Amino acid sequence: DTGVSQDPRHKITKRGQNVTFRCDPISEHNRLYWYRQTLGQGPEFLTYFQNEAQLEKSRLLSDRFSAERPKGSFSTLEIQRTEQGDSAMYLCASSSGGASDTQYFGPGTRLTVL
Amino acid sequence: AQKVTQAQTEISVVEKEDVTLDCVYETRDTTYYLFWYKQPPSGELVFLIRRNSFDEQNEISGRYSWNFQKSTSSFNFTITASQVVDSAVYFCALPPGGYNKLIFGAGTRLAVHP
Numbered sequence: 001d002t003g004v005s006q007d008p009r010h011k012i013t014k015r016g017q018n019v020t021f022r023c024d025p026i027s028e029h030n031r032l033y034w035y036r037q038t039l040g041q042g043p044e045f046l047t048y049f050q051n052e053a054q055l056e057k058s059r060l061l062s063d064r065f066s067a068e069r070p071k072g073s074f075s076t077l078e079i080q081r082t083e084q085g086d087s088a089m090y091l092c093a094s095s096s097g098g099a100s101d102t103q104y105f106g107p108g109t110r111l112t113v114l
Numbered sequence: 115a116q117k118v119t120q121a122q123t124e125i126s127v128v129e130k131e132d133v134t135l136d137c138v139y140e141t142r143d144t145t146y147y148l149f150w151y152k153q154p155p156s157g158e159l160v161f162l163i164r165r166n167s168f169d170e171q172n173e174i175s176g177r178y179s180w181n182f183q184k185s186t187s188s189f190n191f192t193i194t195a196s197q198v199v200d201s202a203v204y205f206c207a208l209p210p211g212g213y214n215k216l217i218f219g220a221g222t223r224l225a226v227h228p
Contacts, residue, residue: 042205042218056214100147100209105159
């Protein structure tokens with residue numbers, strides 16, 4: 001299987017701009033997750049999809065964040081009106097089967113907001 | 115509350131030394147899974163192991179071994195004869211029962227020097 005891929009790998013933007021990240025999960029994985037990781041910390045859960053349905057969102061996912069997974073394949077994460085506090089690594093993972101199945105992670109998108 | 119604690123922030127060893135990374139967890143669940151991931155400098159989280167709470171046998175995979183002790187809520191990871199390529203941040207993680215996300219510890223940064 002091809003692993004989880006994310007695009008872009010790096011993004012530098014100015015405060016106030018909108019950014020969009022893409023995640024392509026392992027083929028046939030029906031579950032897709034987004035996490036955020038800041039420097040020196042472990043990843044923190046943002047949201048989760050089962051097929052095309054967004055089933056859970058963290059309180060970390062403010063109104064400026066929106067995620068979609070049309071057709072249950074790739075997913076996008078958009079951040080509107082970026083703030084410096086949004087600077088982080090955004091990680092995508094996918095899994096098949098049940099809630100505690102192994103999540104396989106992509107290489108991440110590192111966002112820097114100037 | 116569900117929580118994962120990795121008390122060791124950084125560990126530095128010389129190549130060929132054995133090293134143990136500690137993980138202590140808290141959970142209300144009677145059945146649960148535990149995970150270890152490796153994050154090399156490239157940033158991608160690499161899956162290492164998934165253990166079910168029913169199985170308390172130690173796991174060995176090459177130079178890697180894991181010691182799961184339910185009585186002390188610990189799931190420690192030992193690298194035998196460490197190598198420079200083992201240098202990375204290692205995360206212990208726990209999916210709260212019924213929830214489709216992972217709770218990560220803060221990670222332990224391992225530096226293996228030649």
